[in-house]
Amino acid sequence: MKLIVAIIQPHQLPAVKKSLYEKQVYKITVSNVLGCGEEKGYQESFRGVQHEVDLLKKIRLEIAVNEDFVEPTIAAVVDGARTNTVGDGKIFIMDLQECIRIRTGERGNRAIG
Amino acid sequence: MKLIVAIIQPHQLPAVKKSLYEKQVYKITVSNVLGCGEEKGYQESFRGVQHEVDLLKKIRLEIAVNEDFVEPTIAAVVDGARTNTVGDGKIFIMDLQECIRIRTGERGNRAIG
Amino acid sequence: MKLIVAIIQPHQLPAVKKSLYEKQVYKITVSNVLGCGEEKGYQESFRGVQHEVDLLKKIRLEIAVNEDFVEPTIAAVVDGARTNTVGDGKIFIMDLQECIRIRTGERGNRAIG
Amino acid sequence: MKCLFFLFIFTLIFTMPVMAQDMNIGSVNALDTLWVLIAAFLVFFMQAGFGMVEAGLVRAKNAANILMKNMLDFCIASIGFFIFGYALMFGGNGALLGTYGWFLNGIKGPDGLPLYAFWIFQAAFCGTAATIVAGGMAERMKFTAYLLYSIVISAFIYPIIGHWIWGGGWLSNLNFHDFAGSTVVHVTGGFAALIGTILLKPRIGKFNPDGSPNFIAGHSMPLVALGVFILWLGWFGFNPGSTLGFGDPELVARVTINTNIAAASGAIAGMLLAWGKYGKPDLALTLNGALAGLVAITAPCAIVTPMIAILIGIIAGVLCIFGVRWLDLLKVDDPVGAVAVHGVNGIWGTVAVGLFGQAVLGAPRNGLLFGGGFTQLGIQALGVVSVILFVVGSMWIVFKTIDAMVGLRVSEKEELQGLDIGEHGMESYSGFEIFTTE
Amino acid sequence: MKCLFFLFIFTLIFTMPVMAQDMNIGSVNALDTLWVLIAAFLVFFMQAGFGMVEAGLVRAKNAANILMKNMLDFCIASIGFFIFGYALMFGGNGALLGTYGWFLNGIKGPDGLPLYAFWIFQAAFCGTAATIVAGGMAERMKFTAYLLYSIVISAFIYPIIGHWIWGGGWLSNLNFHDFAGSTVVHVTGGFAALIGTILLKPRIGKFNPDGSPNFIAGHSMPLVALGVFILWLGWFGFNPGSTLGFGDPELVARVTINTNIAAASGAIAGMLLAWGKYGKPDLALTLNGALAGLVAITAPCAIVTPMIAILIGIIAGVLCIFGVRWLDLLKVDDPVGAVAVHGVNGIWGTVAVGLFGQAVLGAPRNGLLFGGGFTQLGIQALGVVSVILFVVGSMWIVFKTIDAMVGLRVSEKEELQGLDIGEHGMESYSGFEIFTTE
Amino acid sequence: MKCLFFLFIFTLIFTMPVMAQDMNIGSVNALDTLWVLIAAFLVFFMQAGFGMVEAGLVRAKNAANILMKNMLDFCIASIGFFIFGYALMFGGNGALLGTYGWFLNGIKGPDGLPLYAFWIFQAAFCGTAATIVAGGMAERMKFTAYLLYSIVISAFIYPIIGHWIWGGGWLSNLNFHDFAGSTVVHVTGGFAALIGTILLKPRIGKFNPDGSPNFIAGHSMPLVALGVFILWLGWFGFNPGSTLGFGDPELVARVTINTNIAAASGAIAGMLLAWGKYGKPDLALTLNGALAGLVAITAPCAIVTPMIAILIGIIAGVLCIFGVRWLDLLKVDDPVGAVAVHGVNGIWGTVAVGLFGQAVLGAPRNGLLFGGGFTQLGIQALGVVSVILFVVGSMWIVFKTIDAMVGLRVSEKEELQGLDIGEHGMESYSGFEIFTTE
Ligand SMILES: Nc1ncnc2c1ncn2[C@@H]1O[C@H](COP(=O)(O)OP(=O)(O)O)[C@@H](O)[C@H]1O
């Protein structure tokens, strides 16, 4: 099992959800993050004081999948999130040692989906 | 060392905290997430336009523990979070390679608690 | 590759960012979390009802780096975040199996930075 | 609900020719009318104040619901008080209720005021009484149940009590003195809220198994503070406007200073007491203290001096803090303090007339502390007790009936998720991340 | 913009000696002046109401931008209506426009009112017409474009229409009746918003490829509710103040009750209809319903009875809900319902005069349903159609010109990021975590 | 604090019989009284405006604290101005201070107004002066220190300055002209804020080691905008109400138009200048510009023409933007711009009387630019300098004393965590996720 963490542009979330659904990946966890990467920030000013904002709004997806779903999931995220502009985001993949469904106590592959 | 990530129903947090304390797990990190799983979403409407909400409010717990604490922690989370209804949540377990206490620079098992 | 997750005091974020930049770590993902650790909470009261707040505001940093950047990154975070008071935070290190840049599809070490 | 509407339209077409002739009755005083209209506008604006206070004191997930209730109860009061309420309140001198003037047909306003000007002032009061209850029953009462309740209180219950005291009914014949409505408006609203909140039971998670209350904080202090400022402003219409004219500028000025100074004293007293009791000056309780002062001065505002107003305000602030505490101890869950502010201090203000009233300032007779003996105090007590009994009794029946018809309380799931989503399918703060663990 | 300023300063120094002599013309009535001033204050306060409603109904990322637009359009209206607008509106009896009184020089107020008091009342109306458009074009219109638009509408377009109807122009000679501005203010604002929002095109993501509308929720329901309460309050200046004096207290009282009761009926009707259509009572649509009732009663408020006001309000609430729906079907994106509330119901209110007006209450002649035949109805229809044609035509030119000069719409990137950052380099809610996926 | 209360209660019982006789002195004018009362209500409502502006401009973690300060300073002003303030301000014609009328005992109002009506108007002004300071010292001043400061300024400092200028003191004998309080209220408040914020030192993180200012954004622009609209509304009571009657409707109307048009010009000028200087039109600075225009027109509003009001407003907007900048350069940390808005423009408005005043409009003599020479200008300068010296001197002592007694500033830990938690044990926005890195 793997845990796939993706950082994407907020406005690509609907597209990413759609392409994940098409690949039968239905279970995801989403959170709000701020990211600093290659993308250029912008200037804010308040009462005349300037400020360079370099932490930009991003969406973080967490998707736990079985091995055979890893590549389809990656493909789906890339598909939905890619606009070919700086700031499109990253995908990180980690090993997931165990997964437990709280409701039933099931573990492992059967618990993930 | 393991990193335990649990996604639970927001209103179960007090119960989960309580059962973790009972198992002497005091250190946790909590965040707000939105989850899409088996649980059914709900309809929103705004000025006559309908909208299906499938990202539901969830709480994400992150708990770093030593090996011998893994099972008690899992048990505590399940204990506190389980209501036997769809949407109770998931627990994910990953390997934690290193842990550092910023204040002292301590590393490893001694740093975790 | 490693994924470094650090939990720090919110008001140390500017210092941490600065010391990371000095070590040429430019890409980070930041989120808002609540932490419960050794640090003492505080009392709130509302309309005469008391309440002990033990989940304190913290910032969570996620930094994916290549192996040779691990120690410099840790050092930078510790450097920026340390005030020698309880609540300074923790750093967790996990193995990162894969990293993909969505824009280009690049993978691995080249995608990370 | 739909038939009510058709009823309107029908009656409307039927009565059209009649209506046109009602205009231009008698001679009216321009300055008095202007004053009453402006006062009515200010009292109307109190709806915004209540809306903001109550919305701010509930959790974010229930804010739209309470605002919707606030808006609708005023709308319903406007219609209900037009069709039934005014007639019940001012239609003749029956001891118990008025009997003519339905749809404002065949009835006049008081001397010197156009009927419609007097009506809008009274209708705004009626809306105030109705809206007090929204707060006490917040975060768990069904929206349809609330609409039904609103119709009943504004078209029937409030006007009947109003008739007793201001419309020529039995209490006004006894010289019961309630200048601007400590009893008529606030005791009525406060006790309707009390019986309602008892019947509804506490919110999920409000009380621990051991009976101790839990911390459920309001979601926006700026809204609460804004609401209190708006209410305070509105009270400058509520009390001074209750002179119903500007013939005696001294009187209006006295009412105004008393209103202001009682509010200030209530806030200060409430703050200091809460500070002493709980270790810190609590914004919500301080603001409740200001409102408590305002409620308490409402009955006696015309017939006491500013020094007495300060005293009344201080006691009001203190009573309010204790009231909030008592309810917690009794395990009655009143999320915004409607009972402590309006119920308890409505009583206190009414009783204060019997203690501090001065005949030289226009009281029916001197109060106990000005050598007038127990007579007025007794009348005041009789009045307030009668109103409480009537409100509690009638509202108990009303709420029980509504409960049987449509249910009073939302489901547990809906309560957890929030009434905004459950009742209205929307969020109050779309896009904002809100951390909620109840 | 800078030259405009220097123009001011120059004219100022030039005209200084003249100005001082303008004071103290004729005899004025104190009570009437006081009434008009207070009404003007209330109408001014409607700016806050519009600001809150519109800010609450847009997404958090565009809130500061819309507030800035609201604030600035009133400022610009204040200056523009001072320099040009008042003269165009009230400078003589030309059929099409006024011709003297620039900078309020050499012109008088109406009988009994100081010029400056009358001016502030009219200027507040002018600001209202201007600000309606901000909402309809929200979340994508460039700030500079909005400033330019504001100058044109408040200094030229609105005053010309005002002249036709209230300033002695051709429509007022035909006895077109628009007591407080259903046409002058609301049709003008509503149709300027309509043409503007059509030219701007919908917001990114508002319509799916298949043409169905998407859900884009407003970010703060408490602000919307507060705004509606403030607007309702302001309408007590808008309509009753349009008596321009207090000589007939009965009239003022009638206008007041009608205003209130139409708003209440509009809200209830809107709520019930939305409930029926969409399954839940929608706060935003209910509030729109209240505003629709207010807009509709604005023209006929003086010349109908309260029963008719209820009927007008109910129909307004219904029209508003359908209006919102129609625009969605037509793929016109009006984020706050400016067209449905002000445009549609401005027409309805104007037409209602021709249906329900009663000569005995002061209408030029009886309406259709009171046996007056089609005459007044025809005049009302002529008036409202003329105004719509003029507004749509002139504003089309204005918006096209602005588009050519500075561009009407912000870039796609800016729209996604939010106009607060793009246009003003700031966030409305600094520090708050806001989840946005559009 | 408790003994103060017992003092009240004691005095109260002691003076009871006396008070009742004070009523019904002389003949009063109803219309004037009505006007002054309504104006007082509007000025009272400015507290809400200040509360919203200041709360919106600070960070979310300090919002409840500043609202609590706003609420309490008005409450304290109500009591303090009742016991001491009114007597010091209006108790006789001493050059420096009034000497009788404690507890409003044995003193009258001005001709034609009930004492209590005049008092409430004056008390609302007093509260305004007090509340200005909350903003300048925001986000770090201890709550208890603020309470002590409030007592002193509203019971003593403000009334003494008021006496000099409006109460028959030495400046009024010199014909110093400050129609509605540019100096009395705004210079007093603004300079008390200046000395306070200097003594407090800047907020943690406001200035970098190199002295450059850091970005600390306010947390809610909608609250700020709402607050400015409310303040603008309130100013229609502040300035026009300062006629203290409605005998001269032309005068009231002139004051009103000038107030409005100066605010509009200030906002436009502020916006354009900020746009030019910083690249984008800044909402907070634009709103500050509007307030600056209002503050500046406060002294000369009665004695200039609207053209001059525009000029005064433009200069005010410009001065405000520069004022904000200057303070940043001087490393004085004034979170809401209290000094730039009230202090700087209070001076400007006062001086403007000496430049643009016209005797024909009621100025003591023509100003410099109307051929009156330097006399009035000199008097105005003398007045404003004296007040500044007195305020700075006395407040320096007051703040130093308070610092020694209870400490002026909260601990560093509390400042980081926020004063809402530290001082009041609560959060303003319970449940909202707020990202804060200071
Ligand atoms: N090495 C990293 N560690 C943590 N987060 C990262 C890393 N690289 C990128 N990110 C996250 O991904 C987001 C997009 O990255 P960016 O480099 O701007 O995209 P791209 O390289 O595709 O143009 C960043 O804002 C940040 O949140």
Ligand SMILES: Nc1ncnc2c1ncn2[C@@H]1O[C@H](COP(=O)(O)OP(=O)(O)O)[C@@H](O)[C@H]1O
């Ligand atoms: N495979 C997964 N990857 C990421 N998050 C998941 C996954 N499965 C479940 N979750 C998270 O857990 C929450 C609860 O899951 P759900 O399937 O509804 O619970 P259950 O299976 O216990 O009924 C989801 O809302 C989602 O946030």
Ligand SMILES: Nc1ncnc2c1ncn2[C@@H]1O[C@H](COP(=O)(O)OP(=O)(O)O)[C@@H](O)[C@H]1O
């Ligand atoms: N074992 C752990 N699991 C998850 N989060 C932890 C753990 N230990 C610490 N944290 C996080 O780090 C924060 C700081 O920890 P704390 O123990 O108070 O610091 P320190 O030990 O440096 O004084 C906590 O608030 C919590 O968010």
